[in-house]
Amino acid sequence: MNKNNSIFESRAQGNLKKRHRVSKIWRSSFFLSTTIGIFSLVILLFSIINQAFGYVIVENNVDPASLSSMPLQSLEREELISILQENVSKNRFKTIQRDNPVEELKRSELVGLVTSEIIKPTTLKSYFLIPSLTNKAEIIRTQQDEFPNAVVQFRSWISPSFLTDPLSTNPDTTGIRTALLGSLWIIVVTVIIAFPIGIGAAIYLEEYSSNNWLSRIIKTNIDNLAGIPSIVYGLLGLAIFVRGLNLITSGAFIGIDQSNGRTILSAALTMSLLILPLIIINAQEAIRAVPSSLRQASYGLGATRLQTIWYHVLPAAMPGILTGTILAVSRAIGETAPLILVGASSFINKDPSGLFSNFTVLPIQIYNWTTRPQAEFRNVAAASILVLLIVLLTLNTAAILLRNHFSKNKAA
Amino acid sequence: MTENKNQPIITVKDLSIFYKTFRAVKNVDLEIFENKITAIIGPSGCGKSTVLRSFNRMNDFIPGASIQGNILFHDKNIYDEDVDPVQVRRMIGMVFQKPNPFPKSIYENIAWGAKMNGFSGNMDDLVEKTLQDAALWDEVKDELNKNALSLSGGQQQRLCIARALAVKPEIILMDEPCSALDPIATLKIEDLMRELSHNYSIIIVTHNMQQAARASDMTAFFTMDEDRAGVMVEYGLTTQIFTNPKNKQTEDYITGRFG
Amino acid sequence: MQIAQNPLVNKLRKKPRIGENLIQAVLLICGIISVLTTIGIVFELGKESLLFFTMPGVTLKGFLTGTSWQPAIGEFGILPLLTSTLITTFFAMLIALPLGLGAAIFLSEYASPKARKTLKPALEVLAGIPTVVYGYFALTVMTPFLRLLFGSDTVQIYNMLSAGLVMGIMILPLVSSMSEDALHAVPRSLREAAFGLGATRFETAVKVVVPAALSGIIAAFIIGISRAVGETMIVAIAAGSGSAFTFNPLNAAETMTGYIARISGGDVAYDTPEYNSIFAIGMFLFLITLALNLVSRRIAARFREVYE
Numbered sequence: 001m002n003k004n005n006s007i008f009e010s011r012a013q014g015n016l017k018k019r020h021r022v023s024k025i026w027r028s029s030f031f032l033s034t035t036i037g038i039f040s041l042v043i044l045l046f047s048i049i050n051q052a053f054g055y056v057i058v059e060n061n062v063d064p065a066s067l068s069s070m071p072l073q074s075l076e077r078e079e080l081i082s083i084l085q086e087n088v089s090k091n092r093f094k095t096i097q098r099d100n101p102v103e104e105l106k107r108s109e110l111v112g113l114v115t116s117e118i119i120k121p122t123t124l125k126s127y128f129l130i131p132s133l134t135n136k137a138e139i140i141r142t143q144q145d146e147f148p149n150a151v152v153q154f155r156s157w158i159s160p161s162f163l164t165d166p167l168s169t170n171p172d173t174t175g176i177r178t179a180l181l182g183s184l185w186i187i188v189v190t191v192i193i194a195f196p197i198g199i200g201a202a203i204y205l206e207e208y209s210s211n212n213w214l215s216r217i218i219k220t221n222i223d224n225l226a227g228i229p230s231i232v233y234g235l236l237g238l239a240i241f242v243r244g245l246n247l248i249t250s251g252a253f254i255g256i257d258q259s260n261g262r263t264i265l266s267a268a269l270t271m272s273l274l275i276l277p278l279i280i281i282n283a284q285e286a287i288r289a290v291p292s293s294l295r296q297a298s299y300g301l302g303a304t305r306l307q308t309i310w311y312h313v314l315p316a317a318m319p320g321i322l323t324g325t326i327l328a329v330s331r332a333i334g335e336t337a338p339l340i341l342v343g344a345s346s347f348i349n350k351d352p353s354g355l356f357s358n359f360t361v362l363p364i365q366i367y368n369w370t371t372r373p374q375a376e377f378r379n380v381a382a383a384s385i386l387v388l389l390i391v392l393l394t395l396n397t398a399a400i401l402l403r404n405h406f407s408k409n410k411a412a
Numbered sequence: 413m414t415e416n417k418n419q420p421i422i423t424v425k426d427l428s429i430f431y432k433t434f435r436a437v438k439n440v441d442l443e444i445f446e447n448k449i450t451a452i453i454g455p456s457g458c459g460k461s462t463v464l465r466s467f468n469r470m471n472d473f474i475p476g477a478s479i480q481g482n483i484l485f486h487d488k489n490i491y492d493e494d495v496d497p498v499q500v501r502r503m504i505g506m507v508f509q510k511p512n513p514f515p516k517s518i519y520e521n522i523a524w525g526a527k528m529n530g531f532s533g534n535m536d537d538l539v540e541k542t543l544q545d546a547a548l549w550d551e552v553k554d555e556l557n558k559n560a561l562s563l564s565g566g567q568q569q570r571l572c573i574a575r576a577l578a579v580k581p582e583i584i585l586m587d588e589p590c591s592a593l594d595p596i597a598t599l600k601i602e603d604l605m606r607e608l609s610h611n612y613s614i615i616i617v618t619h620n621m622q623q624a625a626r627a628s629d630m631t632a633f634f635t636m637d638e639d640r641a642g643v644m645v646e647y648g649l650t651t652q653i654f655t656n657p658k659n660k661q662t663e664d665y666i667t668g669r670f671g
Numbered sequence: 672m673q674i675a676q677n678p679l680v681n682k683l684r685k686k687p688r689i690g691e692n693l694i695q696a697v698l699l700i701c702g703i704i705s706v707l708t709t710i711g712i713v714f715e716l717g718k719e720s721l722l723f724f725t726m727p728g729v730t731l732k733g734f735l736t737g738t739s740w741q742p743a744i745g746e747f748g749i750l751p752l753l754t755s756t757l758i759t760t761f762f763a764m765l766i767a768l769p770l771g772l773g774a775a776i777f778l779s780e781y782a783s784p785k786a787r788k789t790l791k792p793a794l795e796v797l798a799g800i801p802t803v804v805y806g807y808f809a810l811t812v813m814t815p816f817l818r819l820l821f822g823s824d825t826v827q828i829y830n831m832l833s834a835g836l837v838m839g840i841m842i843l844p845l846v847s848s849m850s851e852d853a854l855h856a857v858p859r860s861l862r863e864a865a866f867g868l869g870a871t872r873f874e875t876a877v878k879v880v881v882p883a884a885l886s887g888i889i890a891a892f893i894i895g896i897s898r899a900v901g902e903t904m905i906v907a908i909a910a911g912s913g914s915a916f917t918f919n920p921l922n923a924a925e926t927m928t929g930y931i932a933r934i935s936g937g938d939v940a941y942d943t944p945e946y947n948s949i950f951a952i953g954m955f956l957f958l959i960t961l962a963l964n965l966v967s968r969r970i971a972a973r974f975r976e977v978y979e
Contacts, residue, residue, distance in 0.1 A: 229901025
């Protein structure tokens with residue numbers, strides 16, 4: 001009996017050791033699963049930064065020193081205009097005048113014009129950041145051997161002029177102003193449309209509808225809408241806003257001469273439908289979190305439902321609603337697929353000027369540049385991604401700060 | 413005013429209250445008199461609060477709640493089709509179990525309800541007057557713009573009372589107003605109730621028998637019947653209920669042999 | 672008569688609140704807009720699909736069973752697009768499901784509150800990155816890596832494997848956060864019972880907590896699949912353009928979403944076979960994802976019934 005017992009014990013202990021080992025192995029594999037996601041994030045950021053900076057071998061069509069003894073940046077506007085007149089053909093100058101009258105341009109814009117029209121720098125070869133840092137000698141040797149007329153420069157593809165220059169088909173001179181403004185226009189209009197409707201729907205569902213059949217349909221419907229692929233919203237936008245309501249979205253109804261409905265307005269309407277479920281679900285949660293004692297206090301004083309909602313429920317729920325809206329907006333900023341369908345054009349360089357302008361947005365440009373074969377477009381794409389990620393990071397930080405600020409206030 | 417004693421301000425006739433199909437309160441008849449403090453006491457779950465909340469139609473917000481019978485306010489049934497519940501609540505104010513000031517300044521807490529109800533006089537005077545009536549003025553007069561949530565629990569509850577007064581109701585319903593407060597704060601509220609009863613009729617629900625005995629003029633004793641529905645067992649002058657109860661259940665309860 | 676004399680009665684009387692009613696109506700309309708969106712989707716996709724299927728040479732049977740998608744020569748068999756969608760989805764799930772569940776188990780059962788507090792937001796950042804950026808990642812990092820691994824002769828520049836794997840990374844945080852919620856909802860008492868019987872942490876997690884949360888986890892998996900099927904930008908960038916009926920994940924083949932994006936990216940003329948076909952495919956996509964979402968919701972609801 002005693003003997004049996006000890007056998008049982010020793011067996012159990014041997015077993016236990018094995019079980020602990022299994023437990024430990026699995027623990028590390030679970031940990032690994034968690035870190036693989038984070039590891040990919042690091043790789044992703046690294047590859048973007050790797051491509052957004054690095055050496056380039058550049059050849060100038062005309063040596064800037066032959067145009068002026070002084071650096072272009074230090075020249076006066078008049079001098080720049082005369083350089084331009086002397087060095088481009090008469091017809092070309094006329095074309096330039098027609099597109100952007102030079103007299104109205106700022107000095108920095110004139111410098112850009114001289115660069116793109118006369119100096120015409122061409123990137124012959126671009127290098128990633130890592131080889132640039134580790135293998136500079138090799139790069140210089142390549143330049144001397146293969147491109148004796150070119151120079152090696154270190155280039156940050158993301159730069160102030162990258163943000164402020166309009167789009168162009170040349171990766172060396174393109175900026176993203178057109179796309180940034182397009183994104184901004186669409187987001188602002190989208191928020192103007194979706195924010196009030198979203199809050200209105202959330203108020204109706206939380207404060208008015210008493211679980212009747214209609215509100216149940218609306219709730220189920222919103223949950224399902226949130227799961228529909230964004231490209232389907234794009235199809236809806238194409239069929240209804242771009243095509244069906246062409247007369248309105250093109251601005252033809254107020255006499256704007258615009259051939260199609262592929263406008264900021266169509267894009268913003270489509271985006272509104274896309275983020276509406278997100279705004280509603282978040283706003284519902286925020287409204288639900290308002291303590292009912294607040295509502296009772298208000299009703300107890302003889303307030304109507306509307307007065308209670310307007311003066312007490314909404315102000316208390318607003319931080320939560322705003323946080324949810326910011327998150328929905330950051331989703332909209334990164335959306336690409338639906339905008340392809342409603343006709344974002346990747347080849348415009350005119351800034352959007354209103355609801356009825358044609359447009360492009362940052363993610364569309366990233367898509368477009370990523371799929372181009374030339375390596376330099378990848379650099380430009382990487383730089384644009386950096387800009388996009390910084391914008392999103394800022395928005396998300398704002399949302400988190402808002403949420404923390406709110407919960408701290410609540411605790412006090 | 414003494415002749416008003418015979419004229420009830422609220423007359424409850426055969427009141428039953430339902431939550432969906434469950435009858436929470438059964439066949440209550442009750443008369444509330446003007447400028448008196450009426451206490452409703454009884455074990456927990458006996459429907460005291462439910463009855464109180466039916467007096468200003470706060471039960472309307474509970475899905476599935478419905479009533480049978482009449483509640484006459486000055487001879488008018490407040491559950492009639494043509495009665496606006498919002499108007500009822502303007503005339504019959506309420507103070508809740510837990511102090512629930514708005515997350516705004518002290519001043520705004522009082523001004524909001526009055527403004528909403530069309531008060532057009534001097535708001536500063538009204539705020540001062542109601543805060544004085546609620547015995548809070550001396551404590552807060554220098555910090556009217558401070559957030560009401562920074563006050564102590566007892567101060568918050570007196571602010572809630574002041575807030576209710578600013579709407580100028582005829583009746584103030586109090587749903588266990590002291591249950592979240594310490595004894596000193598409780599005593600202050602009881603003194604205040606006594607003071608207010610010169611101008612207002614007060615109905616208070618309390619689970620604290622000493623409070624009912626100390627502070628009220630009339631007492632209604634509720635309990636649960638075998639169906640777990642609340643029923644009113646006895647109603648009369650507080651002194652009579654506590655010294656000479658007619659009903660055996662009342663006697664058991666107030667002497668602590670029950671509940 | 673006595674009643675009528677009391678001025679109070681008049682005061683109590685209901686007054687019309689036109690403003691309030693009007694605003695309530697406006698709020699109701701706000702709620703109904705979402706229903707109209709769904710109706711709009713079903714109607715527009717249905718209408719254009721109908722036009723598509725009534726075109727000469729197009730039949731539902733041919734659409735569902737044809738192995739060639741060449742709109743230019745009138746061949747509309749969805750199988751090439753469908754298989755590549757399924758293949759990319761398969762590889763996405765190969766990454767997202769085990770890793771997502773593993774991460775969820777780690778965060779819910781193992782991680783200290785402090786570790787949780789740093790790891791969880793990091794995964795959330797992953798979820799917030801636009802899909803076009805993942806597309807860039809697939810083309811510029813994953814594909815070169817795969818070509819290095821398997822040889823650039825066998826791996827085409829555009830291939831389904833790269834797109835699928837990166838899609839898996841994109842969906843991972845979604846699966847892990849939904850699974851973690853499900854694990855979190857399992858009552859403590861169940862874990863304590865297992866620990867009390869001498870189970871290790873791993874045994875408790877895998878033999879007690881995960882089975883208890885299984886329906887919640889399955890709901891998360893299905894949502895993940897639905898997301899992968901509908902994902903557009905990654906496949907549009909990295910999986911290749913031009914349909915191909917192939918089961919080799921190292922080859923290029925266009926998915927359903929990729930086709931919609933490519934066709935609509937050009938200036939497609941209205942009422943052409945191409946234009947109508949993207950709506951037919953969109954309808955197909957809509958029905959698949961809707962069905963997946965409904966199933967997931969049903970399963971999740973059953974899970975909630977058990978624990979809430």
